[in-house]
Amino acid sequence: MRPRTIRRDAPAVPAGSGVSFIMPVLNERDYLPRAVESTLAQEVDGPIELILALAPSTDGTTELAHRMAGADPRITLVDNPAADIPVGLNLAIRASRYPTIVRVDAHSELSPGYTMQALDTLDRTRAANVGGIMHAEGHSPFQRAAAAAYNSRIGLGGGAYHGGRQEAEAESAYLGVMRRTVLEEVGLFDETIRRGEDWELNLRIRRAGYRVMFDPELAVTYRPRENWPRLARQFLATGRWRGELVRRYGSRNSLRFFAPPALVGTFAAALVVAVLRGTRALTGAAAAIAGLVFVPVAAYATVVAAFAAARRGAGCGERAWILAVVPTMHLAWGAGFLAGLARGASDTVDTSRLDGRNTPLP
Structure with missing residues (x-):
C-alpha cells in the first residue's frame, strides 16, 4: 500500500511579480513568429520575458530568432545543442528570472487572456501547475484532418485537455503555467525523458503533495504536423516513450x-x-x-x-x-x-x- 501523500498548497506569489515564458525551438521558421507574437501580447500584471531555447535548426529558425530578439529586449536566447525538449526547457528555466513559468510550444499560439486566467486559477486553487485546452487547427486538408482527430476523443482518447469542460484536479497539464519554487523543489524536467516529460514532471509534483489543475477556460491553438510521414514519426516516437514510462x-x-x-x-x-x-x-x-x-x-x-x-x-x-x-x-x-x-x-x-x-x- 502506497503511503498517503500530504496535501500542500503551492507558495503564493505577490501580484506584479512577473512571468517568464519558456519555449524550446527546433525548425519552426513558419510557426515561430505567431507563437512569439501571441506570447508577447499576453497582458500580465508585472514584467514578462520570453526565453527561447534554440536547438540546431536547418530551416533558418535560428537566424529568425536572433532578429526577433534584436528587435525586442523581452526575448532572451539560450543554446540547446542537445536538441532535446526537456534539456531546452531546463536551460530556459535556469535563464529566466520570474516566479511563474509559462511553457509555450513553438507550434502553438496562446489565446488572449490565457496567462491572466491561469494566474487567477493558480492563486485561487493554490495549485503548482495549471493547464487548459489544446485546440488543434490546421490549414491544409491533411492538417485539418489531423486537427479534427486531435480535438476528438476518437482521436486522442480521454485526456481532459482534448475536450474537458469542468475545472478539476488533473493527472497532467498541457504545456502548463507553473510556480518556480515547486519546479525547483521537485528538480525541474527529467532530461532522460525525451517525450512525455510533462506527464512525468506532473507526477513528481503530485507525489510532492501539490495540485495540478485543469482549467477549461484556458485555450492554446496547436498546429499539427504538416504531412503523413511527419505525423507517423511523431506518434511512433511518442508511443515508444509512453512504453518507457510504463516500464519506469x-x-x-x-x-x-x-x-x-x-x-x-x-x-x-x-x-x-x-x-x-x-x-x-x-x-x-x-x-x-x-x-x-x-x-x-x-x-x-x-x-x-x-x-x-x-x-x-x-x-x-x-x-x-x-x-x-x-x-x-x-x-x-x-x-x-x-x-x-x-x-x-x-x-x-x-x-x-x-x-x-x-x-x-x-
Missing part, C-alpha cells in the same frame, strides 16, 4: 494508454487469421471462432468512417485524410508503445521536425 512507473500510468497497443494486437491477430483462412490452414469451427477477431476491427473501421462522414464543413480531401490519420495515430502510437515496453526508448528521438522543411502558412 507501471500502474501510475492511466489505463487509456493501453488502448492503442491493444488495437495493434487486434489488427495483428486479424491479419494472422486472414492469412490462415486464406491458405486454408484454418478451417471449420476453428476458423469460425477465430473469425470473431474481425468484429472489433469492423467496429473500429465503422467508427472511424462515421467520424469522417460526420465532420461538418469538411471537404472530400479532409474526410479522406481522416480515414488515414486516425488509424495512423492509433497504430503508430500503439506500435511505438509495444517497442518501448519491450526495449525501452532511451535511443528514440522524434524526427518529425528534424528535416526543417515546413509547409509555409498562408
Whole structure:
C-alpha cells in the first residue's frame, strides 16, 4: 500500500511579480513568429520575458530568432545543442528570472487572456501547475484532418485537455503555467525523458503533495504536423516513450494508454487469421471462432468512417485524410508503445521536425 501523500498548497506569489515564458525551438521558421507574437501580447500584471531555447535548426529558425530578439529586449536566447525538449526547457528555466513559468510550444499560439486566467486559477486553487485546452487547427486538408482527430476523443482518447469542460484536479497539464519554487523543489524536467516529460514532471509534483489543475477556460491553438510521414514519426516516437514510462512507473500510468497497443494486437491477430483462412490452414469451427477477431476491427473501421462522414464543413480531401490519420495515430502510437515496453526508448528521438522543411502558412 502506497503511503498517503500530504496535501500542500503551492507558495503564493505577490501580484506584479512577473512571468517568464519558456519555449524550446527546433525548425519552426513558419510557426515561430505567431507563437512569439501571441506570447508577447499576453497582458500580465508585472514584467514578462520570453526565453527561447534554440536547438540546431536547418530551416533558418535560428537566424529568425536572433532578429526577433534584436528587435525586442523581452526575448532572451539560450543554446540547446542537445536538441532535446526537456534539456531546452531546463536551460530556459535556469535563464529566466520570474516566479511563474509559462511553457509555450513553438507550434502553438496562446489565446488572449490565457496567462491572466491561469494566474487567477493558480492563486485561487493554490495549485503548482495549471493547464487548459489544446485546440488543434490546421490549414491544409491533411492538417485539418489531423486537427479534427486531435480535438476528438476518437482521436486522442480521454485526456481532459482534448475536450474537458469542468475545472478539476488533473493527472497532467498541457504545456502548463507553473510556480518556480515547486519546479525547483521537485528538480525541474527529467532530461532522460525525451517525450512525455510533462506527464512525468506532473507526477513528481503530485507525489510532492501539490495540485495540478485543469482549467477549461484556458485555450492554446496547436498546429499539427504538416504531412503523413511527419505525423507517423511523431506518434511512433511518442508511443515508444509512453512504453518507457510504463516500464519506469507501471500502474501510475492511466489505463487509456493501453488502448492503442491493444488495437495493434487486434489488427495483428486479424491479419494472422486472414492469412490462415486464406491458405486454408484454418478451417471449420476453428476458423469460425477465430473469425470473431474481425468484429472489433469492423467496429473500429465503422467508427472511424462515421467520424469522417460526420465532420461538418469538411471537404472530400479532409474526410479522406481522416480515414488515414486516425488509424495512423492509433497504430503508430500503439506500435511505438509495444517497442518501448519491450526495449525501452532511451535511443528514440522524434524526427518529425528534424528535416526543417515546413509547409509555409498562408
